[in-house]
Amino acid sequence: MALDTFLLRELAAAAVLFLISHYLIHSLLKKSTPPLPPGPKGWPFVGALPLLGTMPHVALAQMAKKYGPVMYLKMGTCGMVVASTPDAARAFLKTLDLNFSNRPPNAGATHLAYNAQDMVFADYGPRWKLLRKLSNLHMLGGKALEDWTQVRTVELGHMIQAMCEASRAKEPVVVPEMLTYAMANMIGKVILGHRVFVTQGSESNEFKDMVVELMTSAGYFNIGDFIPSIAWMDLQGIERGMKKLHKRFDALLTKMFEEHMATAHERKGNPDLLDIVMANRDNSEGERLTTTNIKALLLNLFSAGTDTSSSIIEWSLAEMLKNPSILKRAHEEMDQVIGRNRRLEESDIKKLPYLQAICKESFRKHPSTPLNLPRVSSQACQVNGYYIPKDTRLSVNIWAIGRDPEVWENPLDFTPERFLSGKNAKIDPRGNDFELIPFGAGRRICAGTRMGIVLVEYILGTLVHSFDWSLPHGVKLNMDEAFGLALQKAVPLAAIVSPRLAPTAYVV
Template identity: 85%
Template sequence: MAPLVDIFLLRELATAIILFFITRFSVRSLLGKPNRKLPPGPKGWPVIGALPLLGSMPHVTLANMAKKYGPVLYLKMGTCNMVVASTPDAARAFLKTLDINFSNRPPNAGATHLAYDAQDMVFADYGQRWKLLRKLSNLHMLGGKALDDWAQVRAEELGHMLRAMKESSKQGEAVVVPEMLTYAMANMIGQVILSRRVFVTKGEESNEFKDMVVELMTSAGFFNIGDFIPSIAWMDLQGIEGGMKRLHKRFDALLTKMIDEHTASAHERKGKPDFLDVVMGNRENSAGERLTLTNIKALLLNLFTAGTDTSSSIIEWALAEMLNNPSILKQVHEEMDQVIGRSRRLEETDIQKLPYLQAICKETMRKHPSTPLNLPRVSTAACEVDGYYIPKNTRLSVNIWAIGRDPDVWEKPLDFTPERFLSGRNAKIDPRGNDFELIPFGAGRRICAGTRMGIVLVEYILGTLVHSFDWKLPNGVELNMDESFGLALQKSVPLAAIVSPRLSSTAYAS
């Protein structure tokens, strides 16, 4: 009898266990347990996952994957989960509906080795220190009133640039657009932050700074194996981290020199504090957060690099598109001649009367967003999007480049057609993060802090360059429109053009 009892008991126990799990599953389902089905995506390789599939142009590869797998794409990247949003609705779900859940950045080599171990504003965790850095930046440099306060600085620096370009024209020399823009923008930002021009003359020093900025943006945009398989990060298989460390030393030396010289000249600014004076004076805040010298260096690094490179890349692409489409250049010249004339320079107050110029800027941001893949975010808790389960600690990339070229959103998306923003629903689309069809600066809490400044710089500088000169390519030179991937989307071949003054000579004098 004993064996029969044992068998009976085992059957009862097995039945109880099965019933327990069935009941538990049913109850959790009724309570709203999220669907465990992950979004679709490529299978990838063992151990390293989808990393080798991305290639040298990840934004293009991911856009093509989205056509196959859908607007929310899942990739296993080494030991990490990653999702990619590739349509306006998918971007809205992550950056608006689930914004707070995706308000932090994942750890990565760029934050560690370039941004002083995430002590900056771009990579810092969402919290008190980030809020303080953002608040100080908005109040004293990037916000609306602050931008109005340093409008004269922008006008003065553009004057320097126009005169240098006029001299190049007289000598028959081509203007290398990204070098010229970096020189002018770095000096604009230097005037606001440090009360002085960073580069007195354009030349080796300013070109070296431009090269450093491009290297930073390029290396920070790489998909680094060590970020996705942390256990082998020490091996630095791609050599990315070693390059970051060397570049960081150069930037740190430059920033240290700037701060030391600024401190030594404090007596010259009595009663007229600049941005760095204000930040130094607000190192403690009411919430008890204290900014260290490292935080301040990291913030300056953000402002000087992102403040120059992202805006300059959009302006360079816009000029290249106009050289590629002479009828667009002719039309914007006609608009400017009618509104401004040729006896004076364009002023910032003119921009609102120049809808075609504004449409050119929007069209460039659509087709050539400065950041093709937004800076990555990471989920702090599991969530659900489009019926798919997104685990905790999943990295998020929004493919801004793919959204701008989506044929379901834009008619003939590969064409450069500013007119699409002049009428109908598109005329109301704004690039400041609320219209998810056009989010060149991102959206949500972690939208680029310099969004307002970026739009002002692009519209004003591009408008001034177009109004002040006729543009053409050097004889025998073909226009190259290839992209070079990085944190910012560069032209693979920098734009060089011949310019000819088109205003009265007095317009270039001030």
């Protein structure tokens, strides 16, 4: 009996010591570990997901005004940190770039991008490096862009001829359809050696609709991505739509791929991008590209290469229709530098600072990817004195940075002049100035940054120089946004154009 009492006393003492030591250790750890960034509490189970609404970039920008530049949200079972100022973006995309160099798993990567076998969603590693290297060397890099200058010139010539025909018929030009048709053919000539659309019509418009659907669905905050245990239920129907769209894209890409392989003998000595990729499927690290990797790369180049640039150009033209004085000043600059007897050439752009300012202002106010493509932390880290756990998703609110009154004077105004003098004159959109990062920054900056800037400046400059622009009679300009991976206009821009150059300037 005495032994039992002794044992009970010892066990009780041990339990008390365990609880005290556990409490002390927990308290010490709590004191030594910085707090999570501030953020909204959210709802039980689903967290902050319902707070994002239909325009997440706007909702997150409003939250940042309350919670600060680095904000933490519990999204289902996942954590997400949002950077909303240039300094916060720099901390994640420059200082901690390597730690945030991967993408989180998501339905878009799985169902649209061949289970992340592409360049956009691939893990940072040998396969991603090989895909990026081949794309830069033969399509997206500086030398490659120079090599296909003539392709852009010819395809843009076809486009302005079609616009002249619409002008003669007094028909409005639907800007995004026209741009997608021209850009898809430019990219097709480089990748496949031929135009993918012979005429503008139902086939090219269907492709445009597919690209917009891809960018829209890939931009959704899908509940299944944040609560994996219920992903199979597909509560929003997003994954069903993605699977259907993937089948359509895969059929198109497979057809392109097979036709290209069947005509390889015709291109001996004059290879296109796909020929070069096929010939360099292996790298020194033992990585080999599969046919699926290559189809996924084609999907990246065609979708991102057309939709992001065309949306910026469309927003730019809409802003000039809203502000005719900007269009007038652009015309005056171009008439002085180029005249009206020939088309604008890419070599003219460096002599057109106001055109370049218009493009920068569009990148600022209407970034093509309002929330930079998500990244995820490989290890726990600290930012601004806050603790960021491992596997935390990162969103950089590029849209909010572009409209931050602490960074930009009168940010809601479209004022290209802000880039002509003063502190903003040397700001560049290529990822080094975090006040203006329309393509992101760091290791995972958009691979097509150079191409995007060239296409926007050259195509927008040509459209402005070649035509006078006006809205159809009785039509009001709608400037509402439609959220997606790329920021579209809710109502596509349709405008009346009238040629302003000598007739010989429109001959291809």
